[in-house]
Amino acid sequence: VGLSYDFYDFSCPQLEIFVRQGVASLILQDPTIPAALLRLMFHDCQVQGCDASILLDSGDSEMGSSKNFGIRHRMAILMLKSVVEAACPGRVSCADILILAARDAVALAGGPNIRVLLGRRDSVSTSYGAADASLPPASTGVDMMLSLFAAKGMTLRESVAILGAHTLGVTHCSSILERLKSQDSKDLFLKLKCRLGSLSSNLSFVQNDLTFLSFDNHYFRDAVEGRGVLRIDADMAVDPRTAIVMRQFAAKQEYFFQTFSSAFLKLSAAGVLTGNEGIIRRSCNSAG
Numbered sequence: 001v002g003l004s005y006d007f008y009d010f011s012c013p014q015l016e017i018f019v020r021q022g023v024a025s026l027i028l029q030d031p032t033i034p035a036a037l038l039r040l041m042f043h044d045c046q047v048q049g050c051d052a053s054i055l056l057d058s059g060d061s062e063m064g065s066s067k068n069f070g071i072r073h074r075m076a077i078l079m080l081k082s083v084v085e086a087a088c089p090g091r092v093s094c095a096d097i098l099i100l101a102a103r104d105a106v107a108l109a110g111g112p113n114i115r116v117l118l119g120r121r122d123s124v125s126t127s128y129g130a131a132d133a134s135l136p137p138a139s140t141g142v143d144m145m146l147s148l149f150a151a152k153g154m155t156l157r158e159s160v161a162i163l164g165a166h167t168l169g170v171t172h173c174s175s176i177l178e179r180l181k182s183q184d185s186k187d188l189f190l191k192l193k194c195r196l197g198s199l200s201s202n203l204s205f206v207q208n209d210l211t212f213l214s215f216d217n218h219y220f221r222d223a224v225e226g227r228g229v230l231r232i233d234a235d236m237a238v239d240p241r242t243a244i245v246m247r248q249f250a251a252k253q254e255y256f257f258q259t260f261s262s263a264f265l266k267l268s269a270a271g272v273l274t275g276n277e278g279i280i281r282r283s284c285n286s287a288g
C-alpha cells in the first residue's frame with residue numbers, strides 16, 4: 001500500500017521516541033489519555049481512512065457529527081506535532097503521529113507493543129457528513145459491527161479483538177439511553193450506575209470495564225459475565241458467532257493481545273493516502 005516500517009528512518013529517525021515520550025508525559029497529567037487517543041484513532045481511520053481528517057477545524061469539521069460525542073484530547077496530537085515539527089520540519093504527517101500516539105497509548109496502558117507501518121499523508125479536506133455516514137452509532141449490533149470490520153479485511157476474531165479497545169475509558173450515560181430505559185433485568189446494573197434522573201446528563205458516565213485505565217482482557221471477562229456496557233459489548237457475549245471468541249480472550253490475555261495487534265494493523269492501514277496523495281500539514285488542525 002506504500003506504507004513501510006522504516007519510512008522515517010532517514011527523514012526523522014527520532015520520531016518514535018518523541019511520540020512515546022510525549023504520550024508518557026501527557027499520561028502523567030491525565031491517566032485517561034490512552035482511552036482518548038485510542039478512540040481518536042478509530043474515529044479518524046473510520047472516516048475516509050487514517051488521514052488526520054478528524055483534526056481539521058474547518059467550518060464543516062467532523063466534530064460536528066453527534067457520532068463524535070465524547071471524543072477528547074485532539075489537542076494532544078497538535079502538541080505532539082509541534083514537538084516533532086521542531087526537529088523534523090514538514091516531514092512527518094499528522095496521520096502517522098496519530099497512529100503512533102494510539103499505539104503508544106496501548107503499550108503505556110499495559111497492552112501489547114505494536115509495530116506499525118508508516119508513510120501516511122494528511123487529507124486536505126473533510127466533511128461532517130462523511131463522519132456522520134461512516135461512524136457506527138452507539139446502538140450498533142453484531143451484524144453491523146462484523147460488516148464494518150470485514151470491510152477493513154478483518155477476520156471474525158480480529159473484529160472481536162478490536163472491540164477489546166473498550167478495555168479502556170468510559171461511556172457517558174447519554175450514550176446508553178436505550179439500555180437504561182429497557183425493562184430487561186440484565187440492564188439493571190447500568191441503571192444503578194447511571195442513576196435515574198441524571199440519565200441524559202453529559203456529566204454522568206460508567207467505566208467501560210473494571211480496570212478502565214489498564215489495557216488488559218478485563219473487558220472480555222466483564223462482558224462474558226453480563227456486564228457489557230454498550231449494546232455491542234453485551235451482544236457480542238451472547239451472539240453464537242462471537243461468544244466463543246469472547247470467552248477465549250477472557251481466558252487468555254496473550255491471545256487477545258496478539259489478535260488485537262493484527263487487527264490494529266489492518267485498521268491503521270485501510271484506505272490511507274500515500275506517496276504524492278494528500279499533503280503533510282504543518283499544523284494538524286488546518287490544511288494550510
Ligand code: HEM
Pocket residue numbers: 032034035036038039042069070071072136137138139140144145148162163165166168169170171172173174175208230232
Ligand atoms: C462497532 C464498533 C464501535 C462502537 C459502536 C463504539 C461505540 C462507542 C461509544 C458509544 C463510546 C462511548 C462514548 C461516550 O459516551 O463518551 C465508545 C467509547 C470508546 N471506544 Fe468505541 N465503539 C466501537 C469500536 C471501537 C474501536 C474499534 C475502538 C478502538 C480501536 C474503540 C475505542 C473506544 C474507546 C477507547 C472508548 C473510551 C473513550 C474515552 O474514554 O474517552 N471503539 N465507543
Ligand SMILES: [Ca+2]
Pocket residue numbers: 043044045046047048049050051052053054
Ligand atoms: Ca480520517
Ligand SMILES: [Ca+2]
Pocket residue numbers: 167168209210211212213214215216217218219
Ligand atoms: Ca481494562
